[in-house]
Amino acid sequence: MLKDTFKTRLEIAKNKLLKKNLYNGKEPASSIGTAFKMSTELVSAVAVGTIIGFILDKTFGTKPWLILIFFFVGVIAGIVNVFKSAKNMQK
Amino acid sequence: MATNPMHQFEVYRIGPEIKIGTIDISFTNASLFMVISSLAILLIFNLGSKKNSLLPDKIQLLAELSYTFVAKMISDTAGSKAKPYFAFIFSLFMFVLFCNMFGMIPYTFTVTSHIIVTFILASFIFVGVTIIGFMKHGLGYLKLFVPSGVPAILLPLIIVIEVISYLSRPISLSVRLFANMMAGHTMMKVFGGFVISLGIVGGWLPLSFSVALTGLEILVAFLQAYVFAILTCIYLNDALNLHH
Numbered sequence: 001m002l003k004d005t006f007k008t009r010l011e012i013a014k015n016k017l018l019k020k021n022l023y024n025g026k027e028p029a030s031s032i033g034t035a036f037k038m039s040t041e042l043v044s045a046v047a048v049g050t051i052i053g054f055i056l057d058k059t060f061g062t063k064p065w066l067i068l069i070f071f072f073v074g075v076i077a078g079i080v081n082v083f084k085s086a087k088n089m090q091k
Numbered sequence: 092m093a094t095n096p097m098h099q100f101e102v103y104r105i106g107p108e109i110k111i112g113t114i115d116i117s118f119t120n121a122s123l124f125m126v127i128s129s130l131a132i133l134l135i136f137n138l139g140s141k142k143n144s145l146l147p148d149k150i151q152l153l154a155e156l157s158y159t160f161v162a163k164m165i166s167d168t169a170g171s172k173a174k175p176y177f178a179f180i181f182s183l184f185m186f187v188l189f190c191n192m193f194g195m196i197p198y199t200f201t202v203t204s205h206i207i208v209t210f211i212l213a214s215f216i217f218v219g220v221t222i223i224g225f226m227k228h229g230l231g232y233l234k235l236f237v238p239s240g241v242p243a244i245l246l247p248l249i250i251v252i253e254v255i256s257y258l259s260r261p262i263s264l265s266v267r268l269f270a271n272m273m274a275g276h277t278m279m280k281v282f283g284g285f286v287i288s289l290g291i292v293g294g295w296l297p298l299s300f301s302v303a304l305t306g307l308e309i310l311v312a313f314l315q316a317y318v319f320a321i322l323t324c325i326y327l328n329d330a331l332n333l334h335h
Contacts, residue, residue: 044266052255080252
């Protein structure tokens with residue numbers, strides 16, 4: 001008797017687990033996480049681009065130019081990053 | 092001193108000073124809390140896996156729930172090929188989660204609120220994932236930087252952009268966790284300071300804010316550990332399956 005009710009409860013719980021897709025049944029809390037994820041992706045690419053430009057400038061002695069170019073390339077890379085993760089989220 | 096909201100992030104030495112060459116490797120409060128969280132994880136999972144009863148007690152339930160949670164997360168994001176890396180992702184998730192959660196106890200130290208800790212974790216993941224990618228695909232892994240269907244004139248620019256976007260991964264991963272933890276703990280401290288300075292008359296409003304913030308911070312502590320682990324899965328998926 002006790003075993004039977006346990007089995008049916010297990011079955012129900014299993015079905016629930018199968019039905020619920022962890023991704024699509026998103027709770028509103030995790031949208032804070034995704035929003036923050038997007039913004040850091042944008043900023044970090046700009047930072048990496050600027051650092052690369054700075055290092056290249058130092059090694060080649062072309063003071064302001066490479067850092068300017070790589071800053072803007074970093075901005076583009078950041079936008080590409082955000083674009084990609086937005087695409088990933090829609091899947 | 093006690094009202095300074097940044098005071099809680101101070102790292103200080105516990106016990107004697109140990110030096111190798113010029114590098115200071117003394118035991119600090121940060122190391123203490125890393126040891127405490129690792130020991131807590133070991134303890135819980137040892138107790139949880141000791142007796143495998145069909146009807147689990149609380150600790151076993153906790154261990155089993157976290158196992159299935161991480162296993163599901165990996166199979167959802169990175170597919171069945173990522174199964175061998177379960178142990179790594181599981182311990183990573185548990186470590187970050189426990190460090191975050193231990194930081195929520197008053198008078199403790201939050202290890203993950205220091206960028207060097209999160210950056211080391213993130214760069215381990217970055218280097219590891221890159222090595223896995225090259226091991227699985229050889230030089231073909233470099234195809235990750237060349238999206239299909241791009242005209243040849245644009246190719247140099249696209250490759251530079253893709254490389255920068257790839258290199259920005261460890262930075263965005265580490266800054267996210269660090270900034271969330273640090274901002275949250277500073278906010279809690281500031282509101283706690285308001286309670287003291289406004290006294291018994293006006294202190295009730297910031298006190299209620301503090302209570303709400305504590306709830307939010309526990310949520311953020313869990314969420315950031317989850318995001319950290321899930322992004323590791325996503326990077327692993329890129330390395331294993333090579334498409335985007």
